[in-house]
Each structure stands twice: as structure tokens, then as C-alpha cells.
Amino acid sequence: xxxxxxxxxxxxxxxxxxxxxxxxxxxxxxxxxxxxxxxxxxxxxxxxxxxxxxxxxxxxxxxxxxxxxxxxxxxxxxxxxxxxxxxxxxxxxxxxxxxxxxxxxxxxxxxxxxxxxxxxxxxxxxxxxxxxxxxxxxxxxxxxxxxxxxxxxxxxxxxxxxxxxxxxxxxxxxxxxxxxxxxxxxxxxxxxxxxxxxxxxxxxxxxxxxxxxxxxxxxxxxxxxxxxxxxxxxxxxxxxxxxxxxxxxxxxxxxxxxxxxxxxxxxxxxxxxxxxxxxxxxxxxxxxxxxxxxxxxxxxxxxxxxxxxxxxxxxxxxxxxxxxxxxxxxxxxxxxxxxxxxxxxxxxxxxxxxxxxxxxxxxxxxxxxxxxxxxxxxxxxxxxxxxxxxxxxxxxxxxxxxxxxxxxxxxxxxxxxxxxxxxxxxxxx
Amino acid sequence: xxxxxxxxxxxxxxxxxxxxxxxxxxxxxxxxxxxxxxxxxxxxxxxxxxxxxxxxxxxxxxxxxxxxxxxxxxxxxxxxxxxxxxxxxxxxxxxxxxxxxxxxxxxxxxxxxxxxxxxxxxxxxxxxxxxxxxxxxxxxxxxxxxxxxxxxxxxxxxxxxxxxxxxxxxxxxxxxxxxxxxxxxxxxxxxxxxxxxxxxxxxxxxxxxxxxxxxxxxxxxxxxxxxxxxxxxxxxxxxxxxxxxxxxxxxxxxxxxxxxxxxxxxxxxxxxxxxxxxxxxxxxxxxxxxxxxxxxxxxxxxxxxxxxxxxxxxxxxxxxxxxxxxxxxxxxxxxxxxxxxxxxxxxxxxxxxxxxxxxxxxxxxxxxxxxxxxxxxxxxxxxxxxxxxxxxxxxxxxxxxxxxxxxxxxxxxxxxxxxxxxxxxxxxxxxxxxxxxxxxxxxxxxxxxxxxxxxxxxxxxxxxxxxxxxxxxxxxxxxxxxx
Numbered sequence: 001x002x003x004x005x006x007x008x009x010x011x012x013x014x015x016x017x018x019x020x021x022x023x024x025x026x027x028x029x030x031x032x033x034x035x036x037x038x039x040x041x042x043x044x045x046x047x048x049x050x051x052x053x054x055x056x057x058x059x060x061x062x063x064x065x066x067x068x069x070x071x072x073x074x075x076x077x078x079x080x081x082x083x084x085x086x087x088x089x090x091x092x093x094x095x096x097x098x099x100x101x102x103x104x105x106x107x108x109x110x111x112x113x114x115x116x117x118x119x120x121x122x123x124x125x126x127x128x129x130x131x132x133x134x135x136x137x138x139x140x141x142x143x144x145x146x147x148x149x150x151x152x153x154x155x156x157x158x159x160x161x162x163x164x165x166x167x168x169x170x171x172x173x174x175x176x177x178x179x180x181x182x183x184x185x186x187x188x189x190x191x192x193x194x195x196x197x198x199x200x201x202x203x204x205x206x207x208x209x210x211x212x213x214x215x216x217x218x219x220x221x222x223x224x225x226x227x228x229x230x231x232x233x234x235x236x237x238x239x240x241x242x243x244x245x246x247x248x249x250x251x252x253x254x255x256x257x258x259x260x261x262x263x264x265x266x267x268x269x270x271x272x273x274x275x276x277x278x279x280x281x282x283x284x285x286x287x288x289x290x291x292x293x294x295x296x297x298x299x300x301x302x303x304x305x306x307x308x309x310x311x312x313x314x315x316x317x318x319x320x321x322x323x324x325x326x327x328x329x330x331x332x333x334x335x336x337x338x339x340x341x342x343x344x345x346x347x348x349x350x351x352x353x354x355x356x357x358x359x360x361x362x363x364x365x366x367x368x369x370x371x372x373x374x375x376x377x378x379x380x381x382x383x384x385x386x387x388x389x390x391x392x393x394x395x396x397x398x399x400x401x402x403x404x405x406x407x408x409x410x411x412x413x414x415x416x417x418x419x420x421x422x423x424x425x426x427x428x429x
Numbered sequence: 430x431x432x433x434x435x436x437x438x439x440x441x442x443x444x445x446x447x448x449x450x451x452x453x454x455x456x457x458x459x460x461x462x463x464x465x466x467x468x469x470x471x472x473x474x475x476x477x478x479x480x481x482x483x484x485x486x487x488x489x490x491x492x493x494x495x496x497x498x499x500x501x502x503x504x505x506x507x508x509x510x511x512x513x514x515x516x517x518x519x520x521x522x523x524x525x526x527x528x529x530x531x532x533x534x535x536x537x538x539x540x541x542x543x544x545x546x547x548x549x550x551x552x553x554x555x556x557x558x559x560x561x562x563x564x565x566x567x568x569x570x571x572x573x574x575x576x577x578x579x580x581x582x583x584x585x586x587x588x589x590x591x592x593x594x595x596x597x598x599x600x601x602x603x604x605x606x607x608x609x610x611x612x613x614x615x616x617x618x619x620x621x622x623x624x625x626x627x628x629x630x631x632x633x634x635x636x637x638x639x640x641x642x643x644x645x646x647x648x649x650x651x652x653x654x655x656x657x658x659x660x661x662x663x664x665x666x667x668x669x670x671x672x673x674x675x676x677x678x679x680x681x682x683x684x685x686x687x688x689x690x691x692x693x694x695x696x697x698x699x700x701x702x703x704x705x706x707x708x709x710x711x712x713x714x715x716x717x718x719x720x721x722x723x724x725x726x727x728x729x730x731x732x733x734x735x736x737x738x739x740x741x742x743x744x745x746x747x748x749x750x751x752x753x754x755x756x757x758x759x760x761x762x763x764x765x766x767x768x769x770x771x772x773x774x775x776x777x778x779x780x781x782x783x784x785x786x787x788x789x790x791x792x793x794x795x796x797x798x799x800x801x802x803x804x805x806x807x808x809x810x811x812x813x814x815x816x817x818x819x820x821x822x823x824x825x826x827x828x829x830x831x832x833x834x835x836x837x838x839x840x841x842x843x844x845x846x847x848x849x850x851x852x853x854x855x856x857x858x859x860x861x862x863x864x865x866x867x868x869x870x871x872x873x874x875x876x877x878x879x880x881x882x883x884x885x886x887x888x889x890x891x892x893x894x895x896x897x898x899x900x901x902x903x904x905x906x907x908x909x910x911x912x
Contacts, residue, residue: 052497332829347844350811356839361499362854365826370853375841 011064012045012139018070019147019179026148028118028126037135037145044139056323056355057265057294059140062237067209071176075204079104082169085201087416090167097172098149098182112160112192118183119150128185132215133243138267140239144181144213151183156192158219165195165414170212172236174204182212190219190247197417199229200261202236210238218246220274226254227417231424232261234289241267248274255411258285258293259424268297272334275303283312284408286428287320287352294323297341301334301364310341313408315401315429316352326371327359334364341371346378346404398429456513462486465617468513472586472620475593485606485616492610498773499802499834502742505680505715510649512618571635580664581626582637585653588624595626599657603686603721603750611682611744612719615651619684622652627662627693636892638667641683649680656686658693658729665696667895678706678741680715687722689729691753695722696732698891700899703739710769710798713741720747724756724782732759733776734890736899741770746804748777751785751813758787761887765903766799766831775805775836780816780846789820792884795831802834809846816846824854825883877904 016038026034047053048060074097082104086092093115094104100117118129135142156162172180188194202208210232218224224246232238238261246252258264270279285293299308308328316322324343345354358371378400386396405425412418456467465486469479494504575582581592588596606616623639641652658664668685681703687695697720706713716739722731733747749758760776778787787807795801803822824833835852857879865875881888881900888896 335829345841347841347846350842350844352842352844354839354841356837356850358835358837358850358852360824360835360852360854361832362824362826362834363829363832365829365831365856367826368853368855370851371835372849372851373837373839374847374849375839376847377844 011060012041014068015046015063015070015143015179016041022070022072023147028121029129029145029148030126033130033135034146037142040135040142041139041146044142046143047139053138053296053325055357056321056325057263057292059239059265062263063209066207066237067177067179069177070179072178073174073176074178075173075175077101077104077171077173077203081173081203082171085169085171085199087165087167087197087414089414089416090165090197092167092169093152095152095168095170095182095184097174097178098151098180100150100152110162112157113162114153114155114157116153117150118148118153118185121153125153128187128217129215132217132245133213133241138241140211141213141241141243144183144211144241147179147181148183148213149181151185153185153187154196155187156189156194158189159191161192162194165197167197167199170198170200170210172202172204172208172210172232174206174208176206177208178204178206179209179211182210184214186214186216186224188216188218188222188224191221192219193223195225195227195414197227197229197414200232200238200240202232204235207235207237210236212238212240214240214242216242216244216252218244218250218252220247221249222247223251224253226252227412227414228254228256228266229417229421230256230258230261230264232264234260234262236261237263239265239267241269243269244279245271245273246277246279248276250277252278253280254282255408256281256283256295257408257421258283258287259421259428261291261293263292265294266296268295269300270298270308271300271302272306272308273302275305277306279306279308281308281310281312282408282411284314284405284425285322286315286317286405286425287322288317288428289320290318291320292323293320294325297326299326299328299339301328301330301337301339303333304335304337306334307338308340311408312343313405314345314354315348315404316345316354317348319349319351321353321355323355324373325357325359327361328369328371330362330364330367330369332363335366337364337367337369339367339369343371343373344404345373345375346401347375398426401429402426455511458511459508460510460512460618464512468618468620471513472589474589477597478589481601481606482617485613486618488607489610489613489617492613494610498744498804499800499836500742500744500771500773502678502715502771505649505678507614510680512649512651513620574635575633578631578634579628580631580633581624583624585619585622585624585655588655592624592626595657596624596655599655599686599688601686602688603723604684604719609719611717612684615653615682615684615719619651619653622683623654625654625656625664625666627658627664629659630661632662633664636665636667638669640669649682652683654683654685656688656695656697658687658689658695660691660693660726662690662693663695665892666698667892668697668699669702669898678713678715681718681740683718685718685720685747687731689722689724689726689731691726692728694730694732697722697734697747698895699733699735699737700895700902701735701737701739701743702902705739705768705770706741708768710741713770714739716740716743716745718745720745721750722748722758723750724753724758724785727753727782728755729753730757730759732761732890734761734887735763735774736887736891736902737762737764737772737774738902740772743770743772743774745774746776748779749787750779750781751787752781754782755784756782757785760787760789760791761890762791763794763884763887763899763903764792764801764803765794766796766801768797768799770797770799772800773802773804775803777806778808778818779806780809780813780818782813784815785813786817787819789818789822790886791820791822792887793822793824793833794827794880794883795824795833796827798830800832800834802836803852804836806838806840807848807850809841809843809848811842813843814845816843816848818846818848820850822852823883824852825880826854826856
């Protein structure tokens with residue numbers, strides 16, 4: 001027993017040593033926060049498959065195998081590197097290896113919009129950091145807090161509707177094994193509205209473990225629509241934590257599209273902190289090779305008359321592993337809650353695996369909560385129908401898979417993003 | 430209104446909470462190799478049985494008590510339990526007349542003496558009962574009638590003496606002694622239980638039944654049931670249980686194993702009504718049970734039906750390993766928790782063979798301050814082509830201080846598998862209640878009606894006699910929990 005315990009901390013200790021070698025002082029994060037984060041990280045250790053929330057996603061094994069040494073050396077990026085990643089309808093902002101890069105970002109003055117790096121925060125704004133994502137809830141949040149980069153702070157002031165979407169490009173560019181800890185804070189004040197696209201890329205030449213934490217706060221009557229677009233390639237292992245808190249009458253939507261990445265773990269944690277608010281989480285992934293995609297959601301209903309909806313779909317090919325673990329938590333006071341969760345998956349190969357774990361934890365009686373999950377193969381009757389009409393086997397299959405995914409792709413309201421997702425999706429088929 | 434009815438229900442006592450004054454032959458408290466040797470010697474067991482126990486015990490010592498279940502309780506002190514308690518006098522009983530009259534009265538109170546009486550008066554009944562009192566089998570009825578068909582139905586200790594080859598071959602096949610903490614504990618200290626073997630091509634002419642009762646205080650009950658259905662055999666098996674009302678928590682850690690051969694079918698039904706503790710949550714049974722069946726060969730079928738109304742803490746997952754091709758696994762469950770009861774129950778369906786099918790229907794009802802969780806695993810192994818699973822878990826909440834949870838795990842490694850799972854949580858609909866009341870059915874009865882309708886899918890699977898008992902139990906457990 002004791003031997004196992006020592007090995008467990010060894011991975012964490014090694015990571016801590018490697019990172020401490022290269023880290024510099026983080027000015028915007030209070031020292032006490034950093035110290036406690038390191039302590040929590042040492043206590044809990046990087047999660048492995050013994051950890052209930054990471055049962056199908058062994059982060060410790062990845063770090064042990066792929067990130068023995070972490071050198072933190074990066075390539076410089078130029079405008080030419082970023083240009084193809086931009087979305088023309090949006091204001092493009094760039095975060096490179098965890099640090100906000102003003103030079104590569106588009107400059108535009110929009111009324112009510114504040115964009116700055118975490119280093120530039122005023123002392124009252126600094127207080128917001130770690131107010132949503134708490135180190136003690138997850139060792140990976142603690143890891144991010146302890147070694148966080150100079151990320152992005154986005155704020156939409158009260159009563160402002162931002163007319164065009166914001167597009168944040170998170171790009172890693174390492175040339176040796178790296179660990180990046182990207183962090184941001186998105187503050188949507190009362191009655192404000194914005195659409196936010198977050199894209200994740202790795203254009204480096206070496207393996208990267210990207211540990212991303214985003215804290216989002218949606219004020220009263222405000223609306224935040226998010227798109228998470230993940231196309232990080234085979235060298236990337238990433239954990240993305242979205243810790244969101246939404247207020248009275250507010251509306252939060254996240255649509256996640258995962259198209260590549262050796263390991264992608266998404267933690268979507270949404271706290272419905274006041275009454276009459278809505279949260280919608282949707283996701284689509286297609287995985288191949290030895291990829292592993294794990295969508296983990298936690299919807300915390302704290303107050304009455306709220307609604308949440310989840311729809312996750314996945315297609316697993318080759319030897320890939322797709323996982324959905326969704327939890328709906330309805331607290332005692334959250335009467336009249338309406339919560340729905342659905343996960344649908346298609347297995348394309350006998351070597352692929354789909355794991356689903358939809359969970360309901362309910363402590364209020366006057367609620368309507370349900371979940372449904374189904375996993376299967378392509379409907380043979382539908383396939384026959386198409387083939388009988390002269391469509392070849394392969395194109396018929398593609399057509400059916402596209403139809404399966406279309407429901408989610410249709411949710412994208414930004415044409416060039418939709419095109420990008422559709423193009424990559426078809427390519428992956 | 431709601432409060433009134435709730436009050437009434439909360440004041441409702443456990444009906445089976447009496448104790449019986451029977452001198453018991455007990456082992457000293459505590460657990461060590463000597464106690465295990467003592468139990469083994471008491472039961473006059475062969476050497477291999479003792480070895481099995483000791484091996485399990487040594488394994489158990491290195492195991493940690495599991496903590497993953499969604500329940501909280503003070504862990505039992507394993508050194509403070511009496512591991513062997515047998516009612517005295519313990520001699521071979523030839524007829525019912527020789528049974529301690531106190532014991533008979535107990536069974537009369539439990540309402541299970543009818544069959545015995547019928548048997549005595551020469552009236553045929555269709556249930557054979559094995560009664561296990563404080564872990565020791567007291568009396569098995571209809572043994573002779575069954576023997577004519579070649580069916581072996583006896584206490585586990587008798588089986589060890591009379592059919593060692595069968596016990597040796599099958600014991601530990603579905604639940605190995607190293608399986609989990611409580612299964613290992615059971616394997617080390619089990620005192621008795623039931624054994625049932627249905628030979629090739631035989632359909633059991635009657636339902637077989639075991640009745641478990643914990644009587645002595647400070648004891649734990651560790652019984653073991655082993656059911657084997659040979660080729661083309663069929664049996665329907667019933668299990669019932671009660672315990673006296675005590676302030677302490679008593680531990681019940683049983684093991685049930687079912688093995689089916691080619692084309693065989695076993696239907697196992699349980700009405701579990703251990704003492705759930707009082708309305709403050711004091712006392713009650715810890716029910717930590719391992720139940721598992723293996724569809725060993727092709728075309729076999731195992732079906733679990735359970736109605737869970739008792740126990741302070743339940744931790745129970747009747748499972749089926751679908752090894753043979755075309756084999757079928759079923760799990761139908763109604764779990765009711767009230768007051769401070771906690772239940773974490775569900776099933777595991779492991780698909781290994783081709784064209785295997787499984788169905789899971791789970792209905793949870795929570796009231797009072799209780800917590801009721803469904804935890805299930807559906808696993809489709811690689812090569813289990815055309816496997817099919819359908820799961821449905823519904824929860825009904827009564828009152829705003831209880832909780833209902835679902836933790837389904839679904840792991841699929843075969844592309845031809847089709848797996849569906851759905852779960853809902855809700856309360857009794859106002860409109861349903863209104864509809865009943867409009868037709869002159871009072872609140873209480875309307876709730877009973879709706880709950881029974883809600884559980885119908887499961888209750889329908891119970892054998893007739895049990896269905897009646899189960900419906901009565903449901904009504905008692907839930908009387909007026911909602912206004």
C-alpha cells in the first residue's frame with residue numbers, strides 16, 4: 001500500500017520540481033492562494049483512474065509517461081502563424097502559451113468592453129480571481145493556480161451588448177515537452193450580452209500538456225454564449241476547466257466541438273446560483289487513432305425555477321475512447337428545477353470504447369429531471385434505405401453520420417466557424 | 430395535511446421488531462483465526478472448507494472497507510461482533526413438532542407458519558421453505574417431495590456434509606472469496622445458508638424459499654446461498670428477511686451465488702425487510718450483500734427481482750455475468766427508503782457472450798430524510814457482438830428532505846452493441862392525485878395506488894405470494910408520505 005502512495009506523489013512531486021525550476025513570480029495572484037494551491041496539489045496528487053471523477057481519464061499516467069521532463073521552451077509566433085486561425089466576423093484575441101499577447105491581437109475599441117492581461121488588473125479585480133474556480137475542488141485547478149500564466153481578463157460592462165463575437169485563440173507553441181497553465185476570467189455584468197468563441201490550437205513541435213482554467217461570471221439578466229473549438233492535434237494533451245456561475249434571469253450556453261487532440265478532457269462546471277436562470281451545454285466529438293475525449297459536466301442547481309439542458313454526441317473510431325460523465329446536482333432549495341441530459345454515441349470500430357456515466361443527485365422533490373443515453377452502431381435499416389437508392393456504402397455511412405452530428409453543428413450561429421467545424425468533421429469521417 | 434399524514438407515518442413502528450427468547454449457542458465476540466476454526470469445528474466441516482475460510486480471512490485482513498457508496502455510517506467494529514450464534518437446542522429435527530415452540534411462535538408472528546401448518550394438515554402448498562435463524566438453518570420443509578425429483582434443497586452445512594463435490598465445484602465461482610471486503614468477510618465466517626441444486630431437465634415443482642431472521646443481539650448474520658441450475662433446469666427462488674428492533678446497528682453480510690448451465694433459468698426474488706432503525710435513524714441493520722449470478726453456458730437466464738424496504742444502510746448490487754451466448758440477464762428492483770434510511774443499490778450486467786441481452790428496471794422511492802441511490806454498471810466486453818441492454822431507472826421523491834440519485838456506468842467495447850439508458854426523477858403528479866380524488870379515492874389510497882402503479886413493472890415479476898406481501902409492505906412503508 002505505502003509503495004503505491006509514494007509512487008502517486010512521485011509524479012506530482014516531479015511535476016512540481018520541473019515547474020518550479022522555470023516559474024517566475026505571479027504578481028496578480030496572492031501568495032497565500034499560491035501556497036495553499038501547492039499544498040492542495042501535494043495532498044491530492046494529480047488525479048488518476050482511482051479518482052472517481054477521472055475514472056476514465058488517467059491524467060497521472062499521461063504525466064508519468066509523456067511529461068517526465070518539462071523544459072518550458074517555446075517558439076516565437078508571428079502574425080503569419082496566427083492569421084489562418086482567425087475568424088473574420090469576430091474580434092480576434094491571442095493567448096500564446098498561457099500569456100495574453102497584445103501584439104498579435106486585434107485592437108478595437110468597443111463601448112463597454114474591457115480586454116486586458118491579468119497582470120494589469122486593478123486590486124479590486126484581482127479579488128475576482130479564484131472566486132469561481134477553487135483549488136480545493138480539483139488538483140488540476142490547484143496546479144493552474146500555482147503556476148498560472150498571464151492570461152486574459154474580459155469584461156462586458158452593465159447594459160452593453162457587444163455587436164460582434166469575441167474570438168480568443170489559445171495557442172501553444174512549444175519545441176520541447178511543456179506544461180502550460182492558461183487562465184482567464186470572463187466577467188459579464190448585469191444585462192450585458194456577448195458571444196465568445198474560444199479556440200484551442202497547438203502549433204508547436206513538441207508534446208504539450210495544456211491545463212486550462214476559465215472562470216466565468218454571468219450577472220443578472222445577462223447572456224453569455226460560448227463556443228469551444230478544439231483542434232489541438234496529436235501532440236496535445238489538454239484539460240479544460242470551465243467554472244461558470246450564473247445569476248438571476250441570466251442565460252449561459254456552451255457548445256463544444258472536439259475535432260482532434262490526443263487527450264481532451266473538458267470539465268464544464270456550471271453553478272446556477274440564483275432563480276430563473278438557464279444553462280445549456282452541448283458538445284460534439286469525433287475521435288480516431290488512440291485519442292481519448294472525455295466530457296465531464298457538473299450542473300449545480302442551487303435555487304428554484306431554473307432550467308438546464310445538455311446534449312452530447314460522439315463518434316468513436318479506430319482505437320479511440322469517448323467518455324461522457326454528466327452530473328446534475330439539485331440542491332434542497334432548487335424546487336421547480338427542470339433538468340435534462342442526453343448523451344448519444346456511435347461506435348465505429350470494435351477497438352473503440354464508449355464510456356458514459358450520467359448522474360443525477362437530487363435533494364428537492366418538486367423537480368423534473370431526466371437523463372438518457374444510448375450507444376449503438378449505424379442504423380442498418382437507414383443504411384439499406386440509402387443503398388437501395390444507389391448511394392455507395394461509404395457515402396451512405398458518411399451521410400448518416402453527418403445527419404447524426406448536424407443537430408449540433410446547426411447550433412453554431414457564426415457562419416465561418418460553422419464552416420470550419422463542418423469541414424474538419426467531414427475530414428475526420 | 431401533509432404534515433398530519435407524515436406524522437402518522439413517522440410514528441408507525443416496525444412491525445417485526447420483537448425478539449424471541451431462545452437460548453443461543455454463541456461464539457465469543459471478536460474475529461481471529463481461532464474463531465474461524467471454532468465455527469468450522471462447530472459445524473464439523475471438512476479440511477478443505479476450513480482452508481477456504483482461512484484463505485478468505487487472510488485476504489480480508491489486507492482489504493480496506495469500501496467507501497465509494499453514497500452512504501454514510503459509522504463503520505462496524507469487526508471485533509465487537511459475535512460471529513456464531515445458533516439457537517439451542519441444536520439437534521437434528523425430524524419433524525416440526527420437535528422445533529422449539531418459541532421459535533414456532535416467532536415464525537407465526539412473522540406470518541410464515543402457514544405453509545408449515547398446511548404441510549402438517551396434509552394440504553399441499555407450493556412453497557418449500559428453508560428458515561435461517563441467526564445464520565443457522567433451522568428447518569427445511571418439503572425436502573422429501575423435492576428429493577423425488579432429484580432436487581437438492583437443504584441448509585448449506587448439510588450440503589457441505591452430504592454433497593461436498595457440488596459445493597467444492599461451485600462455491601466461489603460467481604463471488605470469489607477475494608471479490609470485495611464483505612464477500613471476503615462472509616467467506617471467512619459464514620455460518621449457514623441455503624443450498625439448492627436442480628438436476629438436468631428438471632423444473633422445480635414449487636417455489637423454493639429462504640427466510641432469514643437475525644435474533645440475538647450483538648451478532649452479525651453471515652449466510653451464504655448457492656443455487657445451481659443444471660442443463661434445461663428451472664427454479665424460482667424466494668428470499669425474505671426480518672430482524673428485531675434494537676438500538677445497535679447489526680451487520681448482515683451475505684453472499685448469494687447463482688450458476689446456470691445450458692438452457693437453464695433461475696428466477697430469484699427478494700423481499701428485504703430488515704429492521705430499518707427508528708425514526709431518528711438509531712439502530713437498524715447494515716445490509717452489505719454480494720449477489721451475483723453467472724450464465725455459464727448458452728441460452729441460460731438469470732433474473733433478479735427485489736423489493737427493498739428495510740435496513741438502515743443497504744449496499745447491494747445483484748449482478749449477472751452473461752458468459753454463455755444468447756444468455757439473458759434481468760434486474761427488476763423497487764427500493765423504498767424512509768426516515769434516515771440509506772440505500773445504494775443497483776446491478777451489474779457484464780456481457781461476454783454473443784447475442785446476450787439484459788434489462789434493468791429500477792424504481793426508487795425516497796421519503797423522510799432518506800437517501801436512495803441507483804448505481805449500476807453495464808459493460809459490453811470486446812467480442813460480445815450484438816449485445817443489447819436497456820436500462821430504466823426512475824426515482825420518486827416524497828418530501829423535500831430526501832434525496833434520489835443515479836450513478837450509472839456504461840462501458841462499451843463492441844460496435845455492434847446497442848445500449849440504452851434512461852432515468853427520470855419526479856414527484857407524484859398533482860394531476861394524478863387530483864384525478865383519483867375526483868373519483869372519490871382519498872389521499873392515502875390514491876398515493877398507494879399511484880406508487881403501486883409506478884412499481885407495477887417490477888411487482889408483476891414477483892411470484893404471487895410475494896407480490897401481495899410486497900404491495901402491503903410498500904403501503905406500510907409509504908403510508909401518507911405525501912400530502
